[in-house]
Amino acid sequence: MESVEINPTLGNFDVKKDQKTSLNSTETQSHWDQAYTKTSEESLGWYESDPKLMIDLINACQLPKNSPILIAGSGSTLLLDKLHEEGYSKLIATDISEVALSQLESRIGPSGITYILDDLTQPKSLKAIEPVKLWIDRAVLHFFLEKEEQENYFDLIKEKLLPDGFVIFAEFNLSGAEKCSGLPVLRYSSEMLQNQLGKDFKLLKSFDFDFINPSGGVRPYIYTLFQRIS
Numbered sequence: 001m002e003s004v005e006i007n008p009t010l011g012n013f014d015v016k017k018d019q020k021t022s023l024n025s026t027e028t029q030s031h032w033d034q035a036y037t038k039t040s041e042e043s044l045g046w047y048e049s050d051p052k053l054m055i056d057l058i059n060a061c062q063l064p065k066n067s068p069i070l071i072a073g074s075g076s077t078l079l080l081d082k083l084h085e086e087g088y089s090k091l092i093a094t095d096i097s098e099v100a101l102s103q104l105e106s107r108i109g110p111s112g113i114t115y116i117l118d119d120l121t122q123p124k125s126l127k128a129i130e131p132v133k134l135w136i137d138r139a140v141l142h143f144f145l146e147k148e149e150q151e152n153y154f155d156l157i158k159e160k161l162l163p164d165g166f167v168i169f170a171e172f173n174l175s176g177a178e179k180c181s182g183l184p185v186l187r188y189s190s191e192m193l194q195n196q197l198g199k200d201f202k203l204l205k206s207f208d209f210d211f212i213n214p215s216g217g218v219r220p221y222i223y224t225l226f227q228r229i230s
């Protein structure tokens with residue numbers, strides 16, 4: 001693992017069922033560490049055995065294999081395995097869960113991947129990374145309920161994305177579920193994402209997709225591909 005910072009304040013924390021507001025950073029880390037500890041990877045509600053749609057969007061960007069690509073809130077996604085197998089050599093996997101990143105690293109290894117433990121809404125280590133050509137977010141942004149969290153996250157994307165770089169979001173759409181992993185989510189349309197990114201980003205692709213989760217539940221997502229145009 002090339003870069004991991006461990007939060008010494010990590011502790012046990014029970015997430016209340018009717019939680020309406022965002023958790024703080026320590027609570028968030030504890031929630032997700034517990035999720036990845038208690039449930040096998042293939043049973044996680046967001047587990048995708050074949051991230052084909054995401055791979056298709058990434059291929060649509062036509063990036064050289066040595067382009068820096070950041071997978072935000074990567075969890076233990078198989079997308080990393082696929083990109084690694086396809087020869088992408090500058091991958092960054094970042095998450096608030098040390099457990100998820102450890103699972104990822106023990107599966108794929110350190111070669112070609114930088115693992116960064118950080119909070120996307122209060123970034124520290126991520127502030128120091130080199131700019132990336134592609135930013136990928138599946139089922140992460142929709143947890144950021146507070147305006148300040150969203151602003152911090154979008155500021156980070158804008159700070160760390162190269163000119164003419166790409167951003168892919170796959171979030172619960174407006175008819176999607178109201179919770180994920182027991183936490184309330186903010187559901188998105190392409191217009192809402194465009195508003196957050198601003199006029200310097202152009203929407204290249206957008207479509208809805210009904211993801212069937214490992215329990216057989218339907219989870220309607222919106223997939224979007226944006227490019228920075230100035």
Ligand SMILES: C[S@@+](CC[C@H](N)C(=O)[O-])C[C@H]1O[C@@H](n2cnc3c(N)ncnc32)[C@H](O)[C@@H]1O
Pocket residue numbers: 028032046047048072073074075076077078094095096097100118119120121137138139140143180181
């Ligand atoms: C629903 S899972 C999706 C995981 C992965 N993107 C996928 O598609 O399999 C949400 C992920 O976001 C991470 N996460 C949640 N809040 C975060 C934050 N503030 N900063 C960084 N990662 C966060 C969680 O640890 C978890 O891995």
